[in-house]
Amino acid sequence: MQRLENAVLSKAKELLESGKVSRVLGWTKGEFCYDVSPCVFNTVDELKNFVYNGFCGANLSKYLINESKKEGKIAVFLKPCDTYSYNQLVKEHRIKVENVYAVGVECQGKFDIEKFYAKGVGFVASVEEGLTEVKVNGETVLNRNDVKLERCLVCNKKHVAGEEIVELNEKLPSDSDRFEMVKKLEAMTADERFAFWKKELSKCIRCNACRNVCPACNCTKCVFDNPNSEVSAKANATSFEEQMFHIIRAFHVAGRCTDCGECSRVCPQNIPLHLLNRKFISDIDKLYGEYQAGEDTTSKGPLTSFTKEDAEPSDAVGGNK
Amino acid sequence: MKAILKDKLNLLYEEISKKCELYLPTKEKGALNFKKFDGENEVDIESLQTVKSAKDFFFPQTEDMVNFKTEGKNIEIIDAREKIETYVIFGVRACDYKSFEILDRVFLVEPVDTMYKNRRENAVIFTLACNNPHASCFCKNFGIDASSPKGDVECYDVDGYLFFNPLTEKGAQIVNGLTCLEEVKGEDKVDALKKDITKKIEKLPFSNLDLSKFKGENLMELFNRPEWEELSEACLGCGTCTFVCPTCQCFDIRDFKTNSGIKRFRCWDSCMYSDFTQMAAENPRKTQMQRYRQRFMHKLCYYPSNNDGIYSCVGCGRCVKKCPQSLNIVKVIKKIGGEKND
Numbered sequence: 001m002q003r004l005e006n007a008v009l010s011k012a013k014e015l016l017e018s019g020k021v022s023r024v025l026g027w028t029k030g031e032f033c034y035d036v037s038p039c040v041f042n043t044v045d046e047l048k049n050f051v052y053n054g055f056c057g058a059n060l061s062k063y064l065i066n067e068s069k070k071e072g073k074i075a076v077f078l079k080p081c082d083t084y085s086y087n088q089l090v091k092e093h094r095i096k097v098e099n100v101y102a103v104g105v106e107c108q109g110k111f112d113i114e115k116f117y118a119k120g121v122g123f124v125a126s127v128e129e130g131l132t133e134v135k136v137n138g139e140t141v142l143n144r145n146d147v148k149l150e151r152c153l154v155c156n157k158k159h160v161a162g163e164e165i166v167e168l169n170e171k172l173p174s175d176s177d178r179f180e181m182v183k184k185l186e187a188m189t190a191d192e193r194f195a196f197w198k199k200e201l202s203k204c205i206r207c208n209a210c211r212n213v214c215p216a217c218n219c220t221k222c223v224f225d226n227p228n229s230e231v232s233a234k235a236n237a238t239s240f241e242e243q244m245f246h247i248i249r250a251f252h253v254a255g256r257c258t259d260c261g262e263c264s265r266v267c268p269q270n271i272p273l274h275l276l277n278r279k280f281i282s283d284i285d286k287l288y289g290e291y292q293a294g295e296d297t298t299s300k301g302p303l304t305s306f307t308k309e310d311a312e313p314s315d316a317v318g319g320n321k
Numbered sequence: 322m323k324a325i326l327k328d329k330l331n332l333l334y335e336e337i338s339k340k341c342e343l344y345l346p347t348k349e350k351g352a353l354n355f356k357k358f359d360g361e362n363e364v365d366i367e368s369l370q371t372v373k374s375a376k377d378f379f380f381p382q383t384e385d386m387v388n389f390k391t392e393g394k395n396i397e398i399i400d401a402r403e404k405i406e407t408y409v410i411f412g413v414r415a416c417d418y419k420s421f422e423i424l425d426r427v428f429l430v431e432p433v434d435t436m437y438k439n440r441r442e443n444a445v446i447f448t449l450a451c452n453n454p455h456a457s458c459f460c461k462n463f464g465i466d467a468s469s470p471k472g473d474v475e476c477y478d479v480d481g482y483l484f485f486n487p488l489t490e491k492g493a494q495i496v497n498g499l500t501c502l503e504e505v506k507g508e509d510k511v512d513a514l515k516k517d518i519t520k521k522i523e524k525l526p527f528s529n530l531d532l533s534k535f536k537g538e539n540l541m542e543l544f545n546r547p548e549w550e551e552l553s554e555a556c557l558g559c560g561t562c563t564f565v566c567p568t569c570q571c572f573d574i575r576d577f578k579t580n581s582g583i584k585r586f587r588c589w590d591s592c593m594y595s596d597f598t599q600m601a602a603e604n605p606r607k608t609q610m611q612r613y614r615q616r617f618m619h620k621l622c623y624y625p626s627n628n629d630g631i632y633s634c635v636g637c638g639r640c641v642k643k644c645p646q647s648l649n650i651v652k653v654i655k656k657i658g659g660e661k662n663d
């Protein structure tokens with residue numbers, strides 16, 4: 001994967017040197033291989049800290065809301081899943097496209113550092129990445145699937161945006177069903193399902209990481225942050241409040257959530273937030289025909305357009321009572 | 322030394338919980354947090370850290386302060402403070418224990434925060450030495466010794482036993498009253514464990530940071546450093562770092578209208594939030610860079626200036642592990658903390 005990093009880096013250099021763009025949005029080195037951060041590079045010299053590896057899970061598209069409004073063109077590197085978020089943001093007129101030069105980058109699935117720890121590797125000093133295997137600290141060989149983020153295990157996304165793509169290997173397909181757990185939840189009784197979510201959501205500390213990282217959560221001022229809304233979000237007083245927050249958020253991103261998986265990646269309490277969104281996605285698929293948010297930048301979304309044939313509320317895909 | 326076989330720990334938990342409430346690190350749905358012992362907990366004292374820190378016991382995320390009941394023109398004021406009886410917190414790490422001292426300097430100075438005091442005074446704290454410190458731990462920089470975690474009773478997990486070293490009277494009282502404990506010769510083993518921990522800590526990547534720049538006299542220079550821009554660039558303003566931090570102490574006080582009156586509560590707040598400290602009209606820190614700078618300047622410069630040089634970070638590494646974008650206090654220290662940070 002070192003070769004891939006070099007290829008992406010050369011692309012960044014080329015774009016800056018040729019003057020095609022004045023800034024590059026990518027990822028910068030941390031203290032270790034796994035603590036990389038999103039970063040804007042202004043010069044070729046700054047690119048010495050550029051990194052592209054299996055820990056670049058962070059989706060850069062949301063940063064473009066602000067970055068594309070600044071002067072000059074900015075290049076951005078987008079993994080397949082990120083391109084859907086990008087398109088969706090373009091569709092919602094949140095990004096000034098004329099100021100963006102999007103480049104797709106190869107992705108064979110990004111890592112969840114916790115999964116390395118769970119495999120007994122206490123400290124991850126280095127990871128040599130192969131397509132199906134990784135070698136940690138020069139000795140331990142792990143199956144790549146065993147250390148991937150959940151979203152990457154079920155990902156079959158292809159680049160749907162970008163002027164060009166930097167790719168050395170074709171992406172390996174996944175044969176996992178992303179709705180497997182949704183189906184399990186639907187098969188539960190209402191009480192079981194309620195107990196499941198109560199346990200999960202009671203861990204929530206209302207840190208807002210899920211909301212702030214979410215490309216679909218792009219309101220200038222969230223209702224939960226508005227003191228005049230009388231929501232008093234920070235009170236987080238009862239478990240009901242936590243549920244309200246998550247239910248409102250899930251409804252608000254329904255039909256716009258691309259299933260990029262960032263919410264679940266960032267949750268400090270490991271709450272499987274993607275399951276809420278995937279339930280909406282699977283319901284939309286059933287009621288309106290298969291729909292993938294962010295596949296393009298122009299089509300009307302099923303929940304933001306009206307046709308006489310639209311499903312009635314009573315058609316909702318309920319679980320067991 | 323008093324000790325118990327590790328596979329009999331449940332007996333210990335049960336005996337303590339018969340005397341008083343017992344809270345201990347519990348795994349639930351894949352996350353480790355302190356939970357009250359109810360006989361069913363999936364207790365985990367091997368994993369190093371809980372997601373939320375132990376500060377929650379004294380300074381919970383939300384709490385009611387006072388209720389007002391209105392009837393016609395009369396307002397009745399009802400004290401909403403809970404009655405707290407002695408309770409045990411089990412498995413607190415050295416860093417979290419040190420954080421109590423930092424919080425005490427805020428909540429126990431005049432005017433004393435009685436809600437905090439009430440909870441603090443009634444707690445008996447069993448700490449646990451860190452057999453396997455993590456690469457993100459940097460407690461050593463703050464004079465914390467993970468092999469001697471302090472508290473009311475220190476616990477050592479070695480050789481299949483958990484050994485107890487009571488340090489205070491209230492700690493000794495509980496330990497001496499426990500019939501499930503036996504007398505085991507363990508001093509040598511505990512000493513060897515301590516040495517081993519000290520060796521491990523010394524080898525951690527962040528154990529020797531240079532904090533020398535963080536002094537009150539450098540305040541303006543630090544405040545104006547241009548690096549804050551790049552350090553904070555990717556910050557989402559989510560507040561995760563503040564909510565998992567054992568020393569973050571900001572709160573908001575608000576009133577809720579209820580059917581029969583008003584409930585006044587306080588809840589954690591975060592300097593990372595856009596609606597933090599709505600002074601008069603609005604938050605004076607308008608950009609995320611300013612908010613980010615506030616968090617770290619408070620920990621490394623403002624607090625120590627007002628508190629005999631004590632930093633308000635204990636190096637627990639939670640913000641290092643949990644920031645969604647891997648921004649954290651170590652990166653700040655390395656960038657602007659002193660010459661000896663490479």
Ligand code: SF4
Nearest residue numbers: 204205207208210267
């Ligand atoms: S990231 Fe997790 S803990 Fe934070 S608000 Fe979202 S669900 Fe709650």
Ligand code: SF4
Nearest residue numbers: 556557559560562644
């Ligand atoms: S530093 Fe990290 S955890 Fe803290 S507010 Fe910013 S993004 Fe969130």
Ligand code: SF4
Nearest residue numbers: 566634635637638640
């Ligand atoms: S600032 Fe970070 S490392 Fe320091 S005490 Fe808070 S969470 Fe722990």
Ligand code: SF4
Nearest residue numbers: 415416451454458460
């Ligand atoms: S920071 Fe130190 S005391 Fe805290 S868990 Fe790590 S090693 Fe233990």
